[in-house]
Amino acid sequence: xxxxxxxxxxxxxxxxxxxxxxxxxxxxxxxxxxxxxxxxxxxxxxxxxxxxxxxxxxxxxxxxxxxxxxxxxxxxxxxxxxxxxxxxxxxxxxxxxxxxxxxxxxxxxxxxxxxxxxxxxxxxxxxxxxxxxxxxxxxxxxxxxxxxxxxxxxxxxxxxxxxxxxxxxxxxxxxxxxxxxxxxxxxxxxxxxxxxxxxxxxxxxxxxxxxxxxxxxxxxxxxxxxxxxxxxxxxxxxxxxxxxxxxxxxxxxxxxxxxxxxxxxxxxxxxxxxxxxxxxxxxxxxxxxxx
Numbered sequence: 194x195x196x197x198x199x200x201x202x203x204x205x206x207x208x209x210x211x212x213x214x215x216x217x218x219x220x221x222x223x224x225x226x227x228x229x230x231x232x233x234x235x236x237x238x239x240x241x242x243x244x245x246x247x248x249x250x251x252x253x254x255x256x257x258x259x260x261x262x263x264x265x266x267x268x269x270x271x272x273x274x275x276x277x278x279x280x281x282x283x284x285x286x287x288x289x290x291x292x293x294x295x296x297x298x299x300x301x302x303x304x305x306x307x308x309x310x311x312x313x314x315x316x317x318x319x320x321x322x323x324x325x326x327x328x329x330x331x332x333x334x335x336x337x338x339x340x341x342x343x344x345x346x347x348x349x350x351x352x353x354x355x356x357x358x359x360x361x362x363x364x365x366x367x368x369x370x371x372x373x374x375x376x377x378x379x380x381x382x383x384x385x386x387x388x389x390x391x392x393x394x395x396x397x398x399x400x401x402x403x404x405x406x407x408x409x410x411x412x413x414x415x416x417x418x419x420x421x422x423x424x425x426x427x428x429x430x431x432x433x434x435x436x437x438x439x440x441x442x443x444x445x446x447x448x449x450x451x452x453x454x455x456x457x458x459x460x461x462x463x464x465x466x467x468x469x470x471x472x473x474x475x476x477x478x479x480x481x482x483x484x
Contacts, residue, residue, distance in 0.1 A: 205235040212234050213233050216230045236267060238265055240319065240325055241263070241264045242263050242315055243261065244261055244328070244329050246259065252331070252363055252416035254333070255304065255335065256300050258300060259300075260297070261273065261275075261296065262295065264295070270294045270318070271320060272287060272318055273287070273297045274318070275313065275315050276313075276316070279310070297315075303333045307333075308332075309332065311331055312328055313329050314327070315328070332363065334362070336361070337414075337419070337420050338419075339359070339361065340420040340422045342355075342357050342408060342410055342422050342423075343356050344356035346424065347426065348427040349426055349427070350398060352395060352396070352398070353395070353396050354393055354395055355394050357410050358392075359389070359390045359392055359412045359420070361418075362388045364414050368412070369382055370411050372408075378396070380393055380410070381393060381394060392412070402428070405428075408425075408426050409421065409422070410422050
């Protein structure tokens with residue numbers, strides 16, 4: 194009797210991924226032989242994973258969806274998890290995947306984290322002990338901008354400048370707007386510090402009738418947080434007609450008609466009616482005529 198342990202090196206890279214049969218054949222010196230077989234599965238093509246949402250360098254807030262796409266999983270994936278990393282702090286959660294493990298999701302509550310930059314890392318753990326990862330960088334921002342209208346105030350006329358002071362670390366400078374009545378426009382922002390901006394725009398108040406209006410402005414940051422501000426102004430241009438439409442505060446009335454009294458014409462202002470009184474002319478005769 195003779196027993197021995199035999200071994201051989203098999204380079205599976207030369208095999209296609211899939212199921213294979215290994216057959217062992219033993220023959221002694223007398224020509225007796227025996228065979229044994231074993232089923233193996235080769236997987237040399239690793240799965241790939243990519244983060245579909247959010248995009249790299251995105252600004253996120255509130256509940257943000259983390260979504261991944263997986264290719265070539267071939268039934269060897271154990272699970273997929275996602276980690277939120279900042280410095281040495283790591284929070285890891287399992288993702289929910291579809292039946293084919295081609296797509297996995299996780300709803301990230303960013304309110305559990307302080308504002309700042311983070312790495313989102315997705316890891317695919319498979320049965321071959323080969324971990325596949327993909328990562329992106331994001332900025333969590335749950336802080337609203339702070340916006341204040343500094344100009345104009347009170348009564349205005351002619352060409353004016355609309356000006357606002359906006360404080361926000363991640364302000365979207367192209368998304369600061371104003372509106373007066375039916376007129377809207379963008380404010381141009383100039384950084385004063387990395388987180389403070391002066392935003393302004395010229396406006397011709399003669400486009401509006403005389404009266405009271407609300408000047409509204411909106412500032413949006415890169416994560417979609419919105420700040421609104423509103424201020425009442427009074428437009429008073431010489432010779433300008435009054436207006437009762439388009440954002441006026443309260444009711445503004447009047448025909449805007451000017452000039453001397455005209456026979457047979459009533460001047461209406463609000464609900465008060467004024468009638469031109471009769472004009473008396475004295476002649477050098479005894480009698481008087483009423484016109």
